[in-house]
Amino acid sequence: MLGLGLGLNKLRISSVAWNPAQLGASLALWLDAEDTASITLNGSTVSQWSDKSGNGRNVSQAMAANQPTYTASGLNGKPVLTFDGGDWFSNLSLSLPQFSVSLVETATQNTALIYYPVGFGTGGISVGGTNFGQKFAINGTTSLQSTENSVLNAPTIVFGGSNNLGRQIAVNGNSPATDVTTQSITQITIGQRSDGFWQFFGTIAEVVLTNNLLSTTDRQKLEGYLAWKWGMEANLPVSHPYKTTPPTV
């Protein structure tokens, strides 16, 4: 009987859903549009998106014209923030020699140009238009492009990051493209590049920033968490460990 009881307890513990808080001290910034308590509105636009990491890195925009719109049922019946090509949250100073950024975004305009849902110092995570091969990229002095194309109006999970061995960018849980260039963060901006150009056209549902390049195990847990939360598990490749069930603790 004792053995059976312990077995049930283990089963119960293992069914707890994984979320970015499980990344512990690695978690540097966590913006979650589903958590309406973390969103401050100015009418129908968002003046502040509060950080859930515990680090107090809230992002804000004091200019009404540059605030993203709050869309209550934007993705999988959950809220998202809509950026119209002239919206962004002001820069946060944040120095990270190694990092990763994961986000759920949907590009809603395709031109010849390149747009940045997340900027950091020089460069950022970009969505490229026709002049840029429709690729996602992690940009710094040089760029590393994704294998997969950006698809207009298709919700997408994008992961990019760097450590002292090089960079990675992965789309929808597929194997990352890599190179041996190292890159760091000096600031972070949501909705445009940090120097104020190339504002994003589209929606952002969630952003998770870490102070290291996540291991494959943690990257896949984060991809699984984002996919199941935002109704995008069909986007994951068949070989993904969280294709059929969301990650648990």
Place this chain on the structure above:
Amino acid sequence: MKYRVFDTEEQAIAAEAQVTLDSGCPKVGVNAKTGKPEPDKQVTERWAIPQQIVDGRWVFPSPDDVGVEADDAWWPQEEMI
């Protein structure tokens, strides 16, 4: 998004100040979950900051449908290396 376009910075600043006044800024943010004001959080201070474009004119986002669509040539060109 449409923009209002001006020949000089002074013209743009004056026009933006009027839009800021008309839009009721400064505005205290409201918590999306509780619907209650959050004066200790974000305050929307003004409508926009006029920005100089490549040809020397000044622009800011239009609060309505009056203005012109932004031209990609307004902004510095991005190159992917």
